[in-house]
Amino acid sequence: MQKPPARWLILAAFIAVYLIWGSSYIGIAFASETIPPFMMMASRLSVAGVALFVLAWRSGAKMPTRRQWRTAVMAGIPMFVLNAGAIAYSEARLGMPSGIAAVLLASMPLWMVLINWLRPGGTPPTGLVIAGIAIGFVGIVLLSAPEAGMPALNPVGVIAILMAAFCWAFGSIYLRGADMPASAPLTTGMQLITGGTGLFIVSLFSGEPAAFDPARVSALSLGATIYLAIFNSFIGFSAYVFLMRHVSPAKVATYAYVNPVVAVILGALLANEPVTLRTVIAGGIILLSVFLITLQRLPRFSRLRLAQAAR
Template sequence: MLRLPRLVLLALLTVYIVWGSTYFAIHVALASFPPFLLMGTRFLVAGTLLFGWLKWRGVKNPTLMQWRDAGVIGVLLMGGGMGLTAVAQQYVSSGLTAVFIACSPMILSLCVGMFGDWPNKREWTGILSGFVGAVLLASSGDFSAQPIGIVALLGAVCCWDIGSVLSQRKLSVAPGAMGFASEMLMGGVFLTIVALLKGESFSAPMTVPALLAWAYLVMAGSLLAFTAYMYLLSAVPPALASSYAYVNPLIAVTLGVFLGGEKIGAREVVAMCIILGSVLLLTMSRARASSSLELKEAV
């Protein structure tokens, strides 16, 4: 991975580590926040902070067309992807959630392939082995679920992947961070409207852990990791950008061991090795592709 450009490596590590811990943060925050209000306020605040900072630096506003495209992407990524994930976590065990999220790189690669950019053999090997590792890691936990949770998870994965593809292949948002800010703002508005239509309210007592978890989701999960993910979509192959889906369960288990006093067995160790091997394949494929491109340009 050290052969990757420094900014790409930093973005990958950010998405791996931060998003690997956000599922626990969502679980903590749901004790005081209803799901759509949790996600809506999270992205509204994050988008407002980023937008305000950019305006203070003199960045111009997006055009009407760019706001429209940001609305489509924001509804798919934040509204469908994150909103439905929060709903699903009320009905689906963490093990089954990890398996569904691990399907994301395969679905994303298939969506991108429809535009003529199919993964190579090395990337397909990394995608499939990463999925196997994620299933093996999650299989030691509970796979209980209610049908509504399964539907919500499937919808979340499809919305996230379709939004990811459209953001780079079809739709045009404002360049740089202003595009990220507009997407979070539009997604946050959509989620808040859905919450109000559903009659959600802050009926549960607001606890300090829930409030801290919400703040972590705003600052780290949205401002930091989401921006890093959108950068990766524009800089590396989709298979590598979406490899967080394999690494996140690994990060979650590691955090549980060091912070929660949990224990891991041989199955978890084997699963982690498979996941790390899949990420290695994906990064090696990216490095080889970059080397080939540099050689062609030199010729």
């Protein structure tokens, strides 16, 4: 019988998921200051993906089949190319504050319930969950609406972030029951590699390499990219997988409430992002909707369901 892990190890894993994933949004903002967003995201995902793949291979994991690689591509496109690409582009090119992006991405459970409800053979939500969905949309509208004396949010950026949350939910549902390797690090490494490759292609066709000048990359952007690859993608995910194996999913899901709070605080402290009373109220409404939605037991998705963030 396997010995349960020490409590301090579980606590350390929770702290890692809370703080590291919560800091990813300001990290993306800093990394994208002098590195093109698609190129930056492609680099961090590819580095972390290769590291996880090699680690799994050295640990004796069975190598994936061609069919499993196809599944990784189909999941990697929405979960990493579209999700991560939209987040980085919104923050770097559309002026989306990192804290606001995190709060909008907290709507991911809302989209997951809707997709699972509307798909063929889907599970209808309870009345409480429907109320949570309605409340969530109210919070999104309140957060996105113009506010007197404050710069208006770019509506394209808001739509892009909501699309990112939708894509992550769609990819998570697609992975349910999909043919993927038993090794969690191997499966995630595959998805990160395919996502990183896809973002390199997007970067190429968007003209980023031609306009990129390595000499202009700041130490802050380079350091933020390295931080995202090592801490956010590699360490953060490892902590998440560890918790999913040793702690109830309901407890692990608390990161959905903590990450936006961490992101808003770091955005205000490190980037002077404004935090208004309406932002706090709208964020609270969205988090309330997430709480109501998670009261319904959702279908068992792949154990590799991440929170925004590989993000």
